Amino acid sequence: MEQTVDVIIVGGGVIGCSIAYHLSKRGIKVRLLERGRIASEASSAAAGMLAAQAEFIDSVPLFDWARQSRAMFPALTADLQAHSGMEIGLVQQGLLRVATSEEDVLRYHAQAELQRQSGESAQWLSAQEALALEGTLASDVYGALYLENDHQVVAPSLTLAYASAAAALGAEIREHSEVQELLREGGRITGVRMQDGIHRCQQVIIASSIWSQALLRTVGYDLPLYPVKGECIAVRTNKPLIRRTIYTDNCYLVPKANGELLIGATVTPHTMQRHVTVGGILALMGVAERLIPSIRGATWIRTWSGLRPQTPQGLPYIGNHPELAGLMIAAGHYRNGILLSPLTGSVMADLVEGIELAADLTAFQVPAMRWSKDQEMTGVGI
Amino acid sequence: MEQTVDVIIVGGGVIGCSIAYHLSKRGIKVRLLERGRIASEASSAAAGMLAAQAEFIDSVPLFDWARQSRAMFPALTADLQAHSGMEIGLVQQGLLRVATSEEDVLRYHAQAELQRQSGESAQWLSAQEALALEGTLASDVYGALYLENDHQVVAPSLTLAYASAAAALGAEIREHSEVQELLREGGRITGVRMQDGIHRCQQVIIASSIWSQALLRTVGYDLPLYPVKGECIAVRTNKPLIRRTIYTDNCYLVPKANGELLIGATVTPHTMQRHVTVGGILALMGVAERLIPSIRGATWIRTWSGLRPQTPQGLPYIGNHPELAGLMIAAGHYRNGILLSPLTGSVMADLVEGIELAADLTAFQVPAMRWSKDQEMTGVGI
Amino acid sequence: MEQTVDVIIVGGGVIGCSIAYHLSKRGIKVRLLERGRIASEASSAAAGMLAAQAEFIDSVPLFDWARQSRAMFPALTADLQAHSGMEIGLVQQGLLRVATSEEDVLRYHAQAELQRQSGESAQWLSAQEALALEGTLASDVYGALYLENDHQVVAPSLTLAYASAAAALGAEIREHSEVQELLREGGRITGVRMQDGIHRCQQVIIASSIWSQALLRTVGYDLPLYPVKGECIAVRTNKPLIRRTIYTDNCYLVPKANGELLIGATVTPHTMQRHVTVGGILALMGVAERLIPSIRGATWIRTWSGLRPQTPQGLPYIGNHPELAGLMIAAGHYRNGILLSPLTGSVMADLVEGIELAADLTAFQVPAMRWSKDQEMTGVGI
């Protein structure tokens, strides 16, 4: 049984679903193939921060992309609601980047200055001012950088809304649909093989996070990617502990619109072991307790983890494969997939349409072919 | 250990939490006592329809209250968000009261005429028109009454938001706090007894659904109330099956903003047996399948049930006890607690403040004292 | 509607269900009334240790009862299986009471001597010997008392099996059936009032843990009982960390037959607040980590809590009420309800039958009537 479609997207996370949504809006026929359920990996584990300023304080290309992507959320919220009936939980309360040392204070001051030069709001608050905004903060913090436009959404809701809106616009969303291998004819990728047979298309888009690597290897291409595990905790109180996201280098606390407070996240590179560990929980809660001492009285709700896809340069791969025609990649967004999903989806759709790109892709180029010794050994050849 | 407060509210469902919120907004010191968790009974089982027109098609006093209460939701949504940071999931897509017989058609036409005379929108759709709006409806329906202002919210979110906003405004919200008995001194209710001792107050407000009955019996007062069990199912599809609530006499289907479709509800009076039964599930799905045949392909998510508090007259009790000073009651809202909660909370707060009421309470009077033989037998006296 | 039965048992925890099972075995017609689900409170929160020797090291009456009750488990396991088809998860691996100080060593040596004089096995292990048995123990422990007969069962399974066997033997088990008040005629308790009406019987047995107090107060009787909250954690590893229960004064670790390791329990008296708190989790894990350092790598599964019913003397109430005919009580087993349930159920059945008791009840007498001022104030009289 063979089936054909314009574009096949592999991966039902936030990036794949955003691409499906943007392509469907432009009338392009899409089939999205997800091996598990939509939003079942990192896209449902994420805290949903749109921390364009807090996260990318030192990275020029990502800072620009992140700000441009963040600006798309208000219109996106309305459009996804119109097509899917779903809400993505946009909360516009901003973020406090809390300083816990004198070094932090100096560093944040400098960064705030740069951000203001870029036209962004970044206001320094003394410890007293920070406590006036969030009274449960530990009294020994050194102040905070108030980033009033670093908002948040509900990560799984956003992903499901992309998928549902895409489906309403004509996309096929297939869950429990694992791609076994890519099909290559000469220098061109022409489709995928599934358990139920061959699916052919004009373009295959790989948006499968770290699982992109194994899939691309079926055509002998070795994409450098590695997992970074993150563990999280949710607690709740009847009276909200905080109203704004509290953000430090080691821990963030995100108050959600359902009354839960999300605490994230550990950073364990190079492991696929998704178990939430006792050690991870203890480390995370230790930091959270120092930032918000009264969290000791909060109600424990649940824990979970996710695997973020990281690249050696710390920059995602977005765009056409430089050698294999018919193959596009959008992967490696590390812990910024939620924030970067609108612009990534839009630019990928620009590429498929062959029109002018909404943003510059220079920094995010897909690397050229790498041949691994092992591949040759097992006899795979072009 | 004795503790005092202005007002004690017994019951952390949607009615008790709304009263706590309205009183707290007016600066009155409230303690809300809930024996389990906030929103753990009917308030979390409800589908969240604001079906003022669909539900109260034949009841004059409830119809007026329901419309007035429904109109409060937009402002309420914003105010709860401002105080608690929580969203209540207001979806404004309206409701189709689907006719499945010629009798339905005649009946709905007459009702629509009456509703239009009351200034409400109520538009008759032919089967063809109904199918144009909701393409998955069974092709043999007889048309539908389109009630474009019968919206919906997320029932547990509303209840939690009331509680959280009340707490932010100064109320004490105590979960796992079961009242053992009311305290009566002469003709006055002066407080409650808890496991941790006596709590005194100026006013005790009973908003404990069917559990109000047992509590009021501790002072020899027998309030006629009985439970009506309702069982529900949630399913989901990647592409929404419907966008508007589908409503018939035996079954409603409510598409939620998280992508789930709620199917409710069975009606089993005079039982406290909350188990979801095999028979209930089969009966409910049978009707749902006739309305939306393609629901057979939907993904099964979960089932649950709740106990609605009903009264012999079918009207809730709202207001002061006619004989016992210091005692107020708000109970018996049957399956309309979500919809009626804003106005009930507001009018109860009017009563506590002793100001002019926002709505007429004549139809909802708390009945005068009834003496049960058994009470006398066990020796309880005033 | 009135209904009659020989015996009404109020409470579907492990004590009430054991009584129902023992009475049903003797052909007595029982109706058990449980306000929630069977085993929904402390009986499902318990770790299921049969720690007759570890727990009652200093209490003569409980030590004797506990040993006699513990000895009943092998035959009980088989009989419950025969009647219900259910397994109670008896694991016979014993328990290590681990010493973490020199004081512990001296204390345990003395206690071991006393236990051996009672004919029980109690073997002192040096640190090296303890580590030979359980290699993951911290290397700085001071040794352990090996109690090879302190086994364990699965607490909710035991409770459900009692209920199911009782039902198979003819008992009525009614869940979601809350007793509103006891009926008293003169000096006799004659039945209970439920939402659905009056239920009459020859004997009412109260086995409702801390909720016994409020129920008994409906006839003016004030039974001293208070809750002691306990929080617990379950983790798991693919390779078992330990094979025997590890027990200290502050923390126990119980390896279950489903591969989970239960870690319990905090001790917070005088609160009904069942929330699992961040602070409780951190305290508990801190101790567990010192006992089994490699637990840091274990997978976090879940947390929960329960309320243990404690009495001022630390001894349960078991037997007839000294003044009110027709009323029996079995409550206040603190954290030993699982272990004491076979003998408690059996002796209560002896009392109902009026035959010689299987064990001495002198230490566990139900106290005589106490009059609280508040009760008089509200006018309740005999």
Add this chain to the structure above:
Amino acid sequence: MEQTVDVIIVGGGVIGCSIAYHLSKRGIKVRLLERGRIASEASSAAAGMLAAQAEFIDSVPLFDWARQSRAMFPALTADLQAHSGMEIGLVQQGLLRVATSEEDVLRYHAQAELQRQSGESAQWLSAQEALALEGTLASDVYGALYLENDHQVVAPSLTLAYASAAAALGAEIREHSEVQELLREGGRITGVRMQDGIHRCQQVIIASSIWSQALLRTVGYDLPLYPVKGECIAVRTNKPLIRRTIYTDNCYLVPKANGELLIGATVTPHTMQRHVTVGGILALMGVAERLIPSIRGATWIRTWSGLRPQTPQGLPYIGNHPELAGLMIAAGHYRNGILLSPLTGSVMADLVEGIELAADLTAFQVPAMRWSKDQEMTGVGI
């Protein structure tokens, strides 16, 4: 990073875990790689019937294997308990193959005769006799074949116990460890590639259910396998509805030792769509209700599904690959993996050791190399 070990097993279902356990018992160093969690697919979805006689009524080779494997369970139960501390829930109550037509009666009589000739117990019961054993059976059944030795275990418990015992015996059990491709050097399989690098070994054993297919295709080998989805439901009653497994062609009901009654299973071939569907639930409950009418009053607990691995001949593949040295396969056990796991694991260990096999493998041979056109097209070659 390269790692070496004697044997790598791919797949942490009941077959892979049984092989790991049997190899570890024989002192062979094993690494088991599971891409998700142990027992996360069909092995946890199974009802756990050991229906050697009921299932294989018409298949000579499977009937013999099934009986031989079934006979291993008592000793296995004890050995797994000794090594892991885990219980597998063996319940020895037999099975009723219920006839619902005259044709069934004739067919079962003939089969019973054949089974008795094989030395098995197979007793025909009239409708009246069947109802005497299981009083809740529908009164219009045509009788039943009583297979008193077709017992049951708890499927996920068995799988976890194999894994835990293997770990205790020295095996490495690695969850969240997905194999990306097999390594082939000439005509030999020499290891696997993981996200964390190359793992080398003497033998690779593929026990990955339907996912075996994609993995084997990475070396150009196309193993015919397809998924057959099964949906299931669990309900419960306080008093057991049945004590023995009730088995028909379309539906079975298995009373578990935890008090739940499992109802299975739909049969939907050639789909990976694991969603439990509304239609599947309705179909299954319809049959169950005809067999046990009083099931309508049972409490609904939950639903789930699994994918059974089926082969074109309906026989599993067990043994060495006929051409590729170093490669063994044990896959395609359809819905009999639980029952066949002891013997499969034991025989696979025999093969690894090179000793005489405990059972004849002729019927279960792994097919010789098949070349798919697509493989050639994508350029994979030896």
